[in-house]
Amino acid sequence: MGESNAATPRERYRAQVRTEIKEHAWEQIATAGASALSLNAIAKRMGVSGPALYRYFAGRDELITELIRDGYRSLADTLRAAAADGADLSGLAHALRGWALEDPHRYFLLYGTPVPGYHAPDDTTAISSEIMATLLDACAGLTQEAPAAPFAAHLEEHRGWAGDHPAPPAALHLAMSFWTRMHGVLSLELAGHFTGMRIDPAQLFAAELDDLLRQRSA
Amino acid sequence: MGESNAATPRERYRAQVRTEIKEHAWEQIATAGASALSLNAIAKRMGVSGPALYRYFAGRDELITELIRDGYRSLADTLRAAAADGADLSGLAHALRGWALEDPHRYFLLYGTPVPGYHAPDDTTAISSEIMATLLDACAGLTQEAPAAPFAAHLEEHRGWAGDHPAPPAALHLAMSFWTRMHGVLSLELAGHFTGMRIDPAQLFAAELDDLLRQRSA
DNA sequence: TGTACATCAGTGAACGCGCGTTCACTGATGTAC
DNA sequence: TGTACATCAGTGAACGCGCGTTCACTGATGTAC
DSSP: OOOTTSOOHHHHHHHHHHHHHHHHHHHHHHHHOGGGOOHHHHHHHTTSOGGGGGGTOSSHHHHHHHHHHHHHHHHHHHHHHHHHTTOOHHHHHHHHHHHHHHOHHHHHHHHSSOOTTOOOOTHHHHHHHHHHHHHHHHHHTSOOOOOOHHHHHHHHHOOGGGTTOOOOHHHHHHHHHHHHHHHHHHHHHHTTHHHHHTOOHHHHHHHHHHHHHTTOOO | OOOTTSOOHHHHHHHHHHHHHHHHHHHHHHHHOGGGOOHHHHHHHTTSOGGGGGGTOSSHHHHHHHHHHHHHHHHHHHHHHHHHTTOOHHHHHHHHHHHHHHOHHHHHHHHSSOOTTOOOOTHHHHHHHHHHHHHHHHHHTSOOOOOOHHHHHHHHHOOGGGTTOOOOHHHHHHHHHHHHHHHHHHHHHHTTHHHHHTOOHHHHHHHHHHHHHTTOOO
């Protein structure tokens, strides 16, 4: 009690306002897209003057960075929680889809068209590795043919993206394939490409997942 | 000669300027992204006054529409040409990847994060169907297990996206899977997600394609 | 408990910028007789 | 071939807007004695 770690009222207030700003930012992104994110507009919606927000974020870029970080964090936590609940790869797939549908613009902010002048901070790749490691844990129990020799070697050499997870090349490949395939269906679904086609995205997603898991059950 | 179909000098001039405007538009998209597309900026680069462009396009939206249409057209032509040269599914995959790498921003304009306030015109779905039909032709020669009954029925009912191509459900599913899987790897590659991971996109793409075609050769 | 001081959240004015779009116009190009 | 006219590409000024960001400031909140 009363240690240096206790948040002062001012600190708590700052944290709360930062959160509120970010919430409005997500709303705005959901309405007009990430490239239209504007500090002034957020301030207006909060009933506050424009420059006030500069007390909380150094500028627009820092805000976007924070949003991206939060996005990765949220996905990592969601998948980890699912895994802790005993979800297998199929369960993780549905957790991923649920998370994406919950806020499509958040998904696109992380995995969609890159924001023009913007470059992601280093520590998001750490969270990314965490996500891949969770996938790899779920892949470990499954059998899968090893990829062709050169590609297997390539995967073994570069396992940094999975936090140096000690999985065999077959699992590394499966995790990678899982990610790209789920992303393929999901991103086209979220972009609305299936609505025009009158194809049910849920069925397509399920079929894709089925095919991925075929002959790979533990 | 001299029929109503012959282009007058003025018509030829108009067409040429329209083309030039679109070229500058693509350059600008490649630099700052689609959401930063600005008629004024294009005009400035062309050494012409802002309002001058309104002789050629009703506004920003019409220009974007035209760019999207041209993009779909270009992809459809590329794939069709490859198919006419005897390319199989694998050949089409590489044609697709080549086309995407040629101009990543063009790819994202069609298949990336949707442009905020914008809605695509109807006739692009016609070109989309043309693309899918080309894929389906290449799928026809391959064998593939039919998908589960309900999904097979769903695919049979809604084959409008393939221009009512008379292919069996197995082929419809394969084409759909081909599209989503290639898009999955490609869009992550173009967004730069593999560079941070130090994974070679070409090898990953090849492995994904290999897996797709496994046990489905004619 | 009360006073003096430091911290800091938020304001309002200002800077310079670029945007989409309209409008009345000038001047060159093409057409009709 | 030459003149009268119509078409239409491009100009420049203007409208209203919103953006990111800086700056000197006011006034409330918290701290030290």
